[in-house]
Amino acid sequence: MPILHIQYDGKAQASDGKVVQVVVGLAQSFTDQLLQQGQSLSQPIARNALIDTGASMACIDDSAAQNLRLPAIDVVQMTSASHASIQQNVYPIQMQIVGSPIRVEVPRAIGANLAAQGLLALIGLDYLQHCTLFYNGLMGEITLSI
Amino acid sequence: MLEKERKFYDRKRAELVSQHLGQFVLIKEEELIGVYNKIEEALAEGARRFGLQSFLVRQISETSEEEINIPALALGILRADSPHSI
Numbered sequence: 756m757p758i759l760h761i762q763y764d765g766k767a768q769a770s771d772g773k774v775v776q777v778v779v780g781l782a783q784s785f786t787d788q789l790l791q792q793g794q795s796l797s798q799p800i801a802r803n804a805l806i807d808t809g810a811s812m813a814c815i816d817d818s819a820a821q822n823l824r825l826p827a828i829d830v831v832q833m834t835s836a837s838h839a840s841i842q843q844n845v846y847p848i849q850m851q852i853v854g855s856p857i858r859v860e861v862p863r864a865i866g867a868n869l870a871a872q873g874l875l876a877l878i879g880l881d882y883l884q885h886c887t888l889f890y891n892g893l894m895g896e897i898t899l900s901i
Numbered sequence: 902m903l904e905k906e907r908k909f910y911d912r913k914r915a916e917l918v919s920q921h922l923g924q925f926v927l928i929k930e931e932e933l934i935g936v937y938n939k940i941e942e943a944l945a946e947g948a949r950r951f952g953l954q955s956f957l958v959r960q961i962s963e964t965s966e967e968e969i970n971i972p973a974l975a976l977g978i979l980r981a982d983s984p985h986s987i
Contacts, residue, residue, distance in 0.1 A: 784941040788948035811970040826951075827902050828944070828958040831967050834975040843969075844902055847944050847958075862940045862958075867974055877973065 759855040759899040773890075773897065775852050777804040779815060779876055781825060782847035782860055797823045801853060802875035806888070806897070810879035813850065813861045816869040820846050831865060843867060850876060857901045859885050905930045906957035917961045928957040936961070 761775065780786070780799030789796060800819050815825075829845035844866040851858035859882050869875065889898040906928045910917075913933065917926060925943040927934040929951060937943040943958045950956075959967075 782941075782944060784944040785948040785953075788945055789952060792949075792952070794952060805973075807971070807973055809970075809972045810974075814971065814974070824953055826953050827955045828947070830902055830907065831969050833969045833971065842902075860941070862944060865969060865971065867971075877971070879971070 759852055759857060759897075761897040761899075762895055773806040774803050774874075775806065775878070775899075776801060776854070777876055777878070778851045778853060779804075779819065779823070780849050781823060782849050782862055784860070784862070785826075785847055786849075799823070799849075800875060803873060804850070804852075804876035804878050805874055806883075806899075807877045807879055808883065808888075810877050811881070813848070813864045813879040813882050814867045814869060814877040815846055815848055815864045816875050817844070817866040818868075818870050819875055820844070820866050827866075829863065833865065850878070850882065852899065855899070857886065857899060859901075903955055903957050909933075910957060910959060911965060914961075914965065918963055921961050922963070923961065925958060925960050928959075929954075 778799045778801045781796060786796055800823060825846040825848065827844040828847055830842050831845055832840050833843050834840055845863050846866060847862045848864045849858060849860050861882055885901055887900045909928055909931045921936045925937045925940045927937065927943045927947050935946060940958060947956045947958060
């Protein structure tokens with residue numbers, strides 16, 4: 756059972772306690788087909804992701820999605836703070852947490868402007884449904900296993 | 902993005918719901934390529950046929966729009982609106 760154990764400094768309220776480094780690339784179902792056809796693939800991108808148990812779906816930064824040449828496979832409506840409702844692309848991705856073999860296919864990740872917050876992705880419930888997550892605020896520890 | 906595909910899906914939705922509720926549809930422009938039990942199968946077939954071009958893969962459901970719940974974006978804790986074209 757692959758396990759990621761993070762111990763963070765300071766109080767449990769520190770936001771960086773829930774930030775992990777991830778590698779994001781095109782979904783495996785895509786890469787298998789494209790490699791069979793001899794097509795070249797963009798290199799996966801490694802950056803920070805926020806574990807967000809309030810998010811029903813994972814999100815990926817739109818700029819990173821463009822750099823990865825991810826194909827949009829749907830468009831969804833999402834409420835935002837500045838607009839009543841906006842349209843966001845949906846991308847098929849694979850996300851691995853650095854320092855662990857925890858790699859999960861996320862066939863429907865929502866595009867969003869996350870780079871301004873220094874984030875590549877949000878790890879939502881569609882990812883976490885494959886994992887066991889322990890958040891120990893008293894000890895300042897996060898444990899993720901799959 | 903995917904306007905033709907989404908309009909085509911909306912036109913076909915009642916028919917798809919009656920026959921394939923819960924399955925995954927693959928649509929390119931105004932053509933129904935296929936219906937699959939798993940989303941991975943639909944994505945693989947789309948990648949095989951169209952490479953890195955965009956195409957629509959959606960679970961067939963009775964509601965027309967999927968409800969996305971991401972409070973960090975909705976509340977403006979993180980910004981949702983992208984500078985890139987949709």
